[in-house]
Amino acid sequence: MSISSHRIATIPTLLISMFATFASIYVAGRLWQDAQNRVYLIKQLDRITGQGQSAISVDDTLKIIACREQHKKLAALEMELAAARQEGFSSNRLIESETNGTYSKTRPLVVIGILTGFGGRKNRDAIRKAWMGSGAALQKMEDGKGIIARFVIGRSANRGDNLDKDIDHENRLTNDFLILDDHVETEEGLSKKAKLFFAHAADKWDAEFYAKVNDDVYINIDALGATLATHLDKPRLYMGCMKSGEVFSEPNQKWYEPEWWKFGDKQSYFRHASGEMYAISRALAKFISINRSMLRAYAHDDVSAGSWFIGLDVKHVDDAKFCCSSWSTGAICAGV
Known part of the structure; x- marks a missing residue:
């Protein structure tokens, strides 16, 4: 090969070397510039956040922002809880009306049905004076505590007689009755009466809980x-003073159960709440309302209520404060 040919072959090599050198200088310059930009941005971030000591990454910044948002939400919830405790027990949930699509900010905590009879005027007056109140006091309990209380009674077998008229007159004075027009008052009909109370109450009031109470x-x-x-937090709650009493199979016994043969060993009932007072959640009250025609009413209302929830995914809560046999510190009820 000639000398001139050798010189021509080395020209591309020189060009490639020069290009690589210029490229290296350019990349180094950009990296230096980016580094300078990052230092500037970090300093600005330090100045804004008041840290001044160390740089934080974008991920760390997002975590801090999320944490601050969680703290704000927690503080708001704590304020709502404090306000609820001060104002009463109403549930501050948004409830959509099934009829017109409007919303209500409160749902009553509990509807209390006090099962009473035609001869129970003295008991009713005593309850009004002791804890239920009447007129403005009754309305204040509903508005302030979210607790609704009503005396529950059916109709006379002789529809429209003096017994019915006396109840209607008393209700006009006190406006604190839930009158079951589809129920006839009898001693044997207490279980059906309890069932109809839960059904009618669930239809009339959209509350968190419903409680049955005796008028004594x-x-x-x-x-x-x-x-x-x-x-x-328990959507299917059945709460009270739980027991498993004896099944009485002899007709001359006080608590005789005509269908005694249906209960397991024929000697003891399944677990159920004592009838003086017990509470169920909204979902169970709705269940009773929907299935009222199919739910069996046994001789005693407490046994009947317990039977309605067998086979359902229900949370049974046994609370001694619901045992009304004696009044003690923190007790919810007491029999008189």
Whole structure:
């Protein structure tokens, strides 16, 4: 090969070397510039955040922002809880009306049905004076604590007689009755009456809980409200003084059960709440309302209520504060 040919072959090599050198200088310059930009941005971030000591990454910044947002939400919830405790026990949930699509900010905590009879005027007056109130006091309990209380009674077998007229007159004066027009008052019909109370109450009021009470029981309203409020997270709650009593199979016995042969060993009932007072959640009250025509009513209302929930995914809560046999510190009810 000639000398001139050798020189021509080395020209591309020189060009490639020069290009690589210039490229290296350019890349180094850009990296230096980016580094300078990052240093400037970090300094600005330090100045804005007031850190001044160390740089934080974008990921760390996002975590800090998320944490601050969580703190804001927690603080807001704590304020709402404090306000709820001060104002009463109503549930501050947004409830959509099934009829017109409007929303209500509150849902009553509990509807209390006090099962009473035609001869129970003295008991009713005593309850009004002791814990239920009347007129403005009754309305204040509903508005302030989210607790609705009504005396529950059916109609006379002789429809429209003096018994019915006396109840209608009393209700015009007090406006504190839930009258079951589709129920005839009889001693044997207490279980059906309890069932109809839950069904009608669930249809009339959209509450968190529904409680059945006898008219010879006094209630500590604040204790009831505080206790139920701790169980708002249980959608299918059945709560009371739980027991498993003896099944009486002889007709001359006080608590005789005509269908005694249906209960297991024929000697003891399944677990159920004592009838003086017990509470169920909204979902169970709706279940009773929907299935009222199919639910069996046994001789005793407490046994009947317990039977309605067998086979359902129900949370049974046994709370001694619902045992009304004696009044003690923190008790919810007491029999008189």
